Amino acid sequence: MTMMKAAVVVIAAFFTTVIAQDMKLPPRFIVQPNRQYYFKTDDATFTQELPCRAEGIPEPYYEWKKNGESLSVGTRGWNYKTNSGGTISINGPDFNDEGYYQCLARNTDGMVAVSTIAFFQRSRAGAFPYNQTVETKVVREGENVTMVCSGKPQFPYAAPNPTIQWELYTPASGSVKETQAILADDKRRQVDESGALRFAFVTRDDSQPNQQYRCSAYNSFLKLSVFGSPIKLSVDTNNPLTANAPKLMYKTAPAPSSGPSVVFLKGQNRTLSCIFAGKPVPTVRWYKLDANGREMNPDGIVDKTQNLAIQGVTFDHEGTYRCTGSNTGGSQSAEIEVVVEAAPFWTKTGLPKNTNVTAGDDFTFECGTEGIPAPEKPKFYSNGVELDLSQPRIVYDVQEPTKFTLKNVSKADLQVFQCNVSNKHDYLYASVYLNVLLRTQLLVDPEQNIVYETEDKPTNVRFNCSAKGDPITPLTFTWMYKTLDTAKWVPLPAGGPYTFIMDDDHVVDLDISLEKGSVHVEYKCVVDNGYVPVEVLASLRNKDAAVIVQTAEFPYWIIAVILAILVIIIAIIIIICLIQRNKGETYPVDEKERAAGRDPEKELADSGFSDYKRPDAEPVAGSRASLTDVDRDSIKPLDSDNDSMAEYGDIDTGKFNEDGSFIGQYGTDRKKAPTGYQNAAMSEV
Incomplete structure (x- = not known):
């Protein structure tokens, strides 16, 4: 196949001849055992599996350990399950099979993945201390009473933990003839967390002839109940309580x-x-x-x-x-x-994950956990063996004990790391591999420019894109072009003047026919291994064509900001003008008086012009202040016979003209009284 109709091509065929000798991948678990299993003894039909399956290159093989020691699978009891990787199974286990099991997935290069630890535990249903003597409780009707299993408010040893139940039963010849369970949603009779049965108050119906109470511990795995000692309840009905706080x-x-x-x-x-x-x-x-x-x-x-x-x-x-x-x-x-x-839980960095790192880069393994109480610092392992953190290329800070960094990794560093963190409540465990990838290498010039003249226009041009990478990761080739309007890179569609040519040498070239329509100017080929991409840049230009300058789009938002600022400034100016316009009136006479060292307010008070008051508040916008706020009905008309200047008290006649006015007495150079003041006087008349 030499012609491709897609812009994205995955190259894998080239590496098929070198997989067997060059490709390596550390083992990783697909399935591993749970942390807890129960089994029955004395039951030959009981079968239990402990699952374990891993993948890697080369194919891993398996080893099991019990209580830290190698387990001889196939010699007694345990056998590998066919076509199930490292899964083992056992038929009819006995007491000796109880213990802690762990699966190891190894390869021939010494890399080891280690599973979680599974506790294979024998299920038990321990019995209560049994007392053949029936305990009798006599209770007044309406009073409360408490019953405990065999006199002890704790469960018998059992695995898994049992469920405590109570029942009212009738013994008959050593067997239970009739039972009545105490319902779990009975508010008057409740079983507390210690397993005791508590009556808020008793009724006469709680005491039945020939019936007794007893507790039972039910094992859900064994589907078996064990019973406590019987208790007889006798209710005294002679003087019942009708109410009780x-x-x-x-x-x-x-x-x-x-x-x-x-x-x-x-x-x-x-x-x-x-x-x-x-x-x-x-x-x-x-x-x-x-x-x-x-x-x-x-x-x-x-x-x-x-x-x-x-x-x-x-x-x-x-x-x-x-x-x-x-x-x-x-x-x-x-x-x-x-x-x-x-219990320990993973922090925001999360559960550690399998990591692919390019050769020459650094690898950091972080086992970040929190818990209350605070977990102990993690223990790190490499291929199942405790890691020596003092190695020259390992950077480990005791102030940050949850991580370490391996510097400048190479193919020789392929391995599986583990970490274990615990506090008094539980533990956390993680196993991840470090896979080192060869850096993707371009096999062509990373910049390719073709310039042609109109008179010597070629029929076709070809840009080369060739690379090689790590055998474990296929390469993805993507041709793109740069748009003139937005200057963005977008995938180049196949068809028209564009043809993608691939051969068997990990090459995806771009062939452009200049006779099949207009073409773009700038191109690039992105080669990606899924981790670190590399690029080939290419350009195709007509030397005689006018150069198209790509201009950035004008930032219209700047205009919007400027307009908003102008509106704010205009609003501020209008507000200032309104404030100035609404100020109160000024009195030039007062200014002259004060300039001459006099106090006009005091003189007004002393001179007897008691009808005049200065305004207490600013005048309404557009109006003039009145010389008095006295009721106009109380003002005497000017032609009154009683109108005399003597009514105003002692008068300094030196301040008045012969006609009784004071015009001109407060400034010899004054040519005209202020208009505002004249209007105020006329307003009073």
Whole structure:
């Protein structure tokens, strides 16, 4: 095939002759065992598989370890499963098969991938200490009572953990003739987290002739129940209680090793429980206290038995919770302090991943985790063996113990790294490979320019694009052209004047026919191995053609910004003008008086012009201030017989003219009174 009709070509055929001797890929797991398995003993039909399958070049082979020692698969019990890689299976396991198992995937170059550790555990259903003597409890009707399994409020040893149930049964000749289970959603009779059965109050129906109560621990894996000692309940009906105030019987308690607080683990589903005695059955409400002790609605769901169920615990669930039981007789509250801790979990860098690095670059392996309490610093391994972090090319900082860097990697550094991090709650484990790729190498000139004259225009031109890379990664060749309007690189479509030519030498050339239409000017070939691309740049120009200068698009947003600024400036100017226009009137006479060292306000007061007041507020825009705000009806007419200047008190006649006016008395060089002042006087007349 010599002609290609696509711009993207994947080259792989060239490397088929060198795969067997040059291609290498460290082993990596496709499937590995879970961390927990249970098995039955004394059951020849029971079969269990531990899955393990990996891939790599060369094909990996497998090894299993039990409790850290090599396991002889095929000699006793365990056998490899056909066509399933390293998966092993066992039929009819016994006590000796219990232990910790781990799968190793190796290749002939010494690279090893190590799986998670699987605990293969024998399932058990331990029995309660049994007492043949029937315990009898006598309770007044309406009172509360508590029953515990065989007198001890803890479970028998079992694997997996059992479910505690209670039932009312009738013994008959050593067998159970009739049973009645205590329902899980019965608010009056509840099984607490310790397995005890608690009655908020008893009724006469709780005591049945020839019937007894007993607890059972149910193993879901074995589908088997073991029973505790029987308890007989006798209800005294002579003086029944008709009502009883709430009284706390049980609340979620801390584990013996967790101190005064209940410890939740991040990500778990947990339940807080408060069981109150009382008649009628108290209603339980839940609150979470804020920093000031105020009650808030908690983040959780109250189930049918009035417990607070929290799904997916987060650090925000830490704090003090309050449960309040209420009925017609009153209420009672209790508090539970919750602390949230965490098994190790991956930080934002996430679970370490298999990594391909180009030769000559650096490789960093980070095993970043958090947890409460803080995890111990990671332990690093290479091919299953603890890594020596003091090697010359390894950079490791004890202040950042969660990572190391391997400098200037080469093909000799292909290997599988592991890390293990733990705290008191659990551990995290990761196994990733380092694969080193040869850098993609161009086999042609990275810049190819063709210039022709119109008189000597060629029929066809050809740009070369050839490269070689690592055998493990096929190369993708993409031809692109640069647009004149946006100056962006876009894939070049096949057809018209363009033909892509590929031969068997990892070459994808571009052939351009200048007789089949207009063509572009600038081209490039991108060769990508999926990690680091390389490019070949090419140009095709007519020497006689006018040079097309690509101009950047005018940034019209600048005009918008300038216009916005102008609008703001104009608005500010208008506001200033309005403020100046609305200022109050000025009085030139006052200015003259003050210039002469006088106080016009005091003189007005002393001279008796009591009808005149200076305005208390600025005049309305466009108006003139009045000389007085006295009611006009109280002003005497000018022609009144009683109108006399003597009414205004002592007058300094030296300030008035012969006709009684004072025009000209306050400035000899004054030619004309201010218009504003004259208008004010006329307004008064």
